[in-house]
Amino acid sequence: MDTPSAPVLARCAPASPNSPRTVLVVDDEEGVRSFLSRALERRGWQVETAGSAEDGAVVIERGPVDLVILDVSLPGRSGLDWLRELAEGGFPGEVILMTAFADMNTAIDALRAGASDFILKPFRIEQIVNAIDRCVERANLARDNFLLRRQLGLPEGGGNTAGEIIGQSVAMDKLRALLRRVAPTPSTVLIQGESGVGKELVARSLHRLSPRANRPFVPVNCAAISSELIEAELFGHVRGAFTGAKDARKGLFVYANGGTLFLDEISEFPLALQSKLLRVLEDRRIRPVGSEQEIPIDVRVVAATNRDLKSEVAQGAFRRDLYYRLEVMTLNVPPLRQRLDDVPELAALFMSTLSVQLGVEPLPLEPESLRRMQGYGWPGNVRELRNFVERSLLFGELPMEELGMAGCSDPACSPPSGESLLLADVEKAHILSVLARCDGNRARAADLLGVSRKTLDRKCAEWSL
Secondary structure (H helix, E strand, O other): OOOOOHHHHHHOOOOOOOOOOEEEEEOOOHHHHHHHHHHHHOOOOEEEEEOOHHHHHHHHHHOOOOEEEEEOOOOOOOHHHHHHHHHHOOOOOEEEEEEOOOOHHHHHHHHHHOOOEEEEOOOOHHHHHHHHHHHHHHHHHHHHHHHHHHHHOOOOOOOOOOOOOOOOOHHHHHHHHHHHHHOOOOOOEEEEOOOOOOHHHHHHHHHHOOOOOOOOEEEEEHHHOOOOOHHHHHHOEOOOOOOOOOOOEOOHHHHOOOOEEEEEOHHHOOHHHHHHHHHHHHHOEEOOEOOOOOEEOOOEEEEEEOOOHHHHHHOOOOOHHHHHHHOOEEEEOOOHHHOHHHHHHHHHHHHHHHHHHHOOOOOOOOHHHHHHHHOOOOOOHHHHHHHHHHHHHHHOOOOHHHHOOOOOOOHHHOOOOOOOOOHHHHHHHHHHHHHHHOOOOHHHHHHHHOOOHHHHHHHHHHOOO
């Protein structure tokens, strides 16, 4: 085997900050293990080694492994047999198989068993480098495509495309200070705030300021996934785990490995599965649906809710132990009506970015228009302001008449009497006012509120609407 030169090793470096970080070399020849370790470590890879499948299994049990370079001929269990077990157990990493004795049938068996590539001994270092490059590219492409598909199906909250938190109010200054303090830690964070305030934007900022900034940020809307599918979506599944599971699939925890998993609308997480989520948070291991093996993961979990989780716990709708595990640190995002000084800056930002996206000329924001916008309560918060600016660009003028509250003849639309500050009363008044503005159109109201139609229908049923 050749000694790699510097230019060759440069190609062996992780292709991006999101590439695999830990490589496990499993070979019964100490010289092969030592050679590959030196070659890969010189480019910053973390390398683990093992002389048998049994020892390799111990390494994987101990912590996350992104790539395995595996010899077929091993003492005890063969590399091919262990590869099949890894695939059946939902192992999320890539596997490169090596062998000194191979024919076409062996190569086909290896690929069918789940190998990402197949290398013959004796090999040149360039062959290993090229195989690793292909694995890195394939893993990055699969992850990026998967996340892109999910993001295209999830509406973005109000905010700018760069992920900056906009606003110079005292409330936002305090929030930014808390973010800077919490971001470097690995602690779980719970973000609370009304719908439309930009909780996902806060979660992205937390991720961007953390040591995990170069790893994936994976958002999950818990209300948008059915209770029957959310376990497989989060933890993955093996082939044949349930009807329709023709192939094994990695879960969102795996795609977020090394980074941040954002669980939005955590109050909608199925009660029956909350114990499994709690166990993952405590043990840092997931078990794909249908698998008997657990996979170690390194993920920071950030959750968000627009509901009072303490009240949910008291009503038996949310597990108390999970609540306390999530609220290690709580960030409260203030509604827009409590920081109206930020409206001009936000409006200017949306006008600038949305005009480019829509391909139209931005509209001038006159002082009188901004004063009227600052005098409005914005029940839909930042999301409503963004939608208002977008409609303005489509209409070619600022529809200031929208800032007047619409009436409603239905007695159920009346706000609670008195100055009730109970969260349930405030929530009901807010939802009913948005419904009134939408003339009872629940689909549009749900969009303004930033909740699923299912959630809004459930609320209306509680109030006998």
